[in-house]
Amino acid sequence: MARAGDLSNLVAPPYDVIPEADLSHYRSLSPYNVVRLIRPGSEYEEAAKTFDRWLDERILEPDATSMYVHEVTFDGRIRRDLVASLRLQPYADRVVLPHERTHRGPKEDRLALLRATRVSFEPLWFVYEGKATGIPELLEKVAARAAAVSFTGPEGTHHRLWVISDSAIHVSVQGALAELPLLIADGHHRYETALAYADEVGGGPDAPSRFTLALLTDIDDPGLVVLPTHRVLKTGIAVTGGAPKGSLEETLASLAGQVAAGVYRDHEFQVLPLEGEVAIVELHDQVIDNLLGKRNPEDYLLYTRDAQQAVQWVDQGLGVAAFFLDAPDVHEVLKLAQEGKTLPQKATYFHPKPPSGMVFDRLEPDRRL
Numbered sequence: 001m002a003r004a005g006d007l008s009n010l011v012a013p014p015y016d017v018i019p020e021a022d023l024s025h026y027r028s029l030s031p032y033n034v035v036r037l038i039r040p041g042s043e044y045e046e047a048a049k050t051f052d053r054w055l056d057e058r059i060l061e062p063d064a065t066s067m068y069v070h071e072v073t074f075d076g077r078i079r080r081d082l083v084a085s086l087r088l089q090p091y092a093d094r095v096v097l098p099h100e101r102t103h104r105g106p107k108e109d110r111l112a113l114l115r116a117t118r119v120s121f122e123p124l125w126f127v128y129e130g131k132a133t134g135i136p137e138l139l140e141k142v143a144a145r146a147a148a149v150s151f152t153g154p155e156g157t158h159h160r161l162w163v164i165s166d167s168a169i170h171v172s173v174q175g176a177l178a179e180l181p182l183l184i185a186d187g188h189h190r191y192e193t194a195l196a197y198a199d200e201v202g203g204g205p206d207a208p209s210r211f212t213l214a215l216l217t218d219i220d221d222p223g224l225v226v227l228p229t230h231r232v233l234k235t236g237i238a239v240t241g242g243a244p245k246g247s248l249e250e251t252l253a254s255l256a257g258q259v260a261a262g263v264y265r266d267h268e269f270q271v272l273p274l275e276g277e278v279a280i281v282e283l284h285d286q287v288i289d290n291l292l293g294k295r296n297p298e299d300y301l302l303y304t305r306d307a308q309q310a311v312q313w314v315d316q317g318l319g320v321a322a323f324f325l326d327a328p329d330v331h332e333v334l335k336l337a338q339e340g341k342t343l344p345q346k347a348t349y350f351h352p353k354p355p356s357g358m359v360f361d362r363l364e365p366d367r368r369l
Contacts, residue, residue, distance in 0.1 A: 011357035034357030044116035079223025086214035124187030130218035232319035242270030262324030
């Protein structure tokens with residue numbers, strides 16, 4: 001760590017939330033910023049050579065078999081996570097639960113990087129029900145000690161990391177999580193990529209290729225935040241039947257606790273009631289899919305977490321209508337996932353994302369986990 005400098009200059013957001021225009025910023029922070037590994041463009045072999053060189057130069061130092069406690073402080077909140085290797089299991093086993101649809105392009109890119117480097121660079125984010133496991137209490141106990149490292153992350157977040165090298169604790173955690181389903185919070189494409197890589201490489205059940213780097217958060221952690229993603233539709237007729245509202249603020253406030261969507265079109269706001277349990281599902285089923293017919297929604301939708309930006313896009317003619325949503329209930333998302341139901345693309349945005357560059361997991365074929 002001392003050779004590479006302050007970890008604050010070495011980390012970056014996950015690969016898929018870094019705008020192209022920001023890549024130069026992260027590269028300029030340090031010659032050892034993780035963006036050189038996770039966003040190499042099409043230079044996958046170069047990323048592998050860079051990783052090997054950092055190992056040779058001791059920029060990266062291997063740990064003994066370890067788990068980690070990660071803590072992030074943001075907006076007056078604190079969230080604690082467990083970082084560990086997770087055994088890959090197909091969705092059909094109903095242990096790892098997806099909740100969003102995926103697309104082929106990102107998976108092809110990540111698979112090419114994984115083939116070249118044989119390294120899990122970024123933790124996939126999972127949510128579990130921890131109230132009966134004792135794990136939240138364990139994390140709190142570990143976090144009472146001095147942290148191994150502290151750093152500032154993207155968006156002004158503050159992070160601390162602790163190393164758990166005690167094998168007895170490892171066994172205890174494995175036992176507590178063994179029977180629990182895990183909801184993918186962030187990383188659907190990367191999880192499916194890891195499954196494809198494991199099938200391609202093969203190996204026994206304890207081969208490193210059968211695992212992926214994971215960050216796990218208790219669903220009841222007070223620092224677990226899920227934000228809505230609003231939609232702008234590029235085509236379609238006007239939506240009627242909603243209650244008129246005078247402003248964007250009034251519209252968004254009216255969505256709290258309701259199965260409803262806000263709508264903006266022709267400089268007017270309304271709140272549209274929806275039948276069902278989950279607003280994002282019902283918005284697509286009852287409104288967007290009806291407007292588009294058999295056309296692929298992904299070809300006609302723009303996404304943003306900024307409601308004001310959605311309004312601007314409509315006013316600028318980039319779309320004909322904006323749809324606003326309240327933050328989804330993560331317990332409801334888990335319930336649907338357990339029932340085998342998949343939500344539309346970009347149904348959730350778990351915040352803040354765990355930074356890339358804290359911990360790597362090498363998937364060398366001669367190792368066993």
